[in-house]
Amino acid sequence: MTPRGRRGARRNARTLARVLAVAGVLAFTLFPAYFMLVSALSARPASGTEALLPASVTLENFRFVLAEAGFLRYLGNSLAVAALTVAGSSLLALLAAVAVARFRFRLRTTVLVLVLTVQMVPLEALVIPLFLQVRDLRMLNSLIGLSVVYIALALPFAVWMLRGFAAAVPAEVEEAAYIDGCSWPRMFWSVLFPLVAPGLVATAVFSFITAWNEFILALTFMNQSEKYTVAVGLRQFFGQYTTDWGQVMAASTVITLPVMAFFLLVQRGLVSGLTQGAVKQ
Numbered sequence: 354m355t356p357r358g359r360r361g362a363r364r365n366a367r368t369l370a371r372v373l374a375v376a377g378v379l380a381f382t383l384f385p386a387y388f389m390l391v392s393a394l395s396a397r398p399a400s401g402t403e404a405l406l407p408a409s410v411t412l413e414n415f416r417f418v419l420a421e422a423g424f425l426r427y428l429g430n431s432l433a434v435a436a437l438t439v440a441g442s443s444l445l446a447l448l449a450a451v452a453v454a455r456f457r458f459r460l461r462t463t464v465l466v467l468v469l470t471v472q473m474v475p476l477e478a479l480v481i482p483l484f485l486q487v488r489d490l491r492m493l494n495s496l497i498g499l500s501v502v503y504i505a506l507a508l509p510f511a512v513w514m515l516r517g518f519a520a521a522v523p524a525e526v527e528e529a530a531y532i533d534g535c536s537w538p539r540m541f542w543s544v545l546f547p548l549v550a551p552g553l554v555a556t557a558v559f560s561f562i563t564a565w566n567e568f569i570l571a572l573t574f575m576n577q578s579e580k581y582t583v584a585v586g587l588r589q590f591f592g593q594y595t596t597d598w599g600q601v602m603a604a605s606t607v608i609t610l611p612v613m614a615f616f617l618l619v620q621r622g623l624v625s626g627l628t629q630g631a632v633k634q
Contacts, residue, residue, distance in 0.1 A: 392602035393414050393606045418603045427585075438504055443557050447549065450512050453519075502570055503563055514555060515552050530543070561615055572588075
């Protein structure tokens, strides 16, 4: 074999190795989702673990989850909580990030460190203090109260991430807007806000996931079943002695679909925000 032929063979071998590695990673990553969907569509009343392909396909598990188990109510609760969390945390984080990045005040660094420290506290350590505060505010069994708690949990990360985007905007851009006659509110919404919007999308995704998947606080603060979120509502399908895994997987699929739809809507802004946020300021 000629040297050129050997180089071509080695190149082909490396390409094949890369393809096999990517295929293996994709198979490993997508298999749980595939198994969840197969189990949800299986007509077998057992767990559905006996075969990777169901003997017969049915939508009965989805019908039971949505119609009889009242899972649509839980979806509505979670969507309301997630929407309030995303809106509240994004607005507060944007204002706080601009203040930290643009204004100079005493203990500025201390405030930033405290914000980061809050993010490091384990959630289990906050359950009792948060419960007492929410109880004293008479906001137990309230979707608004749960949303306020989620906003507080999402704010530290959101402020830190948006601070980098606000600091990356040159001050000359704002000064040019002032020279053109813009007031501060007009400059903020017409000039600064569009430039930090990609970072806002990234923080919105984090806030949405925090509100959608959280279980401990939702279970602690909600005693009425009609106020359950999807994470808590999923628990009802687990029995004391047996579990219908078809219904569990159908409910899990229903929970996953809004998250996938949200990611598809914001994926372009998310990628842009993450790549811009990775630039050293």
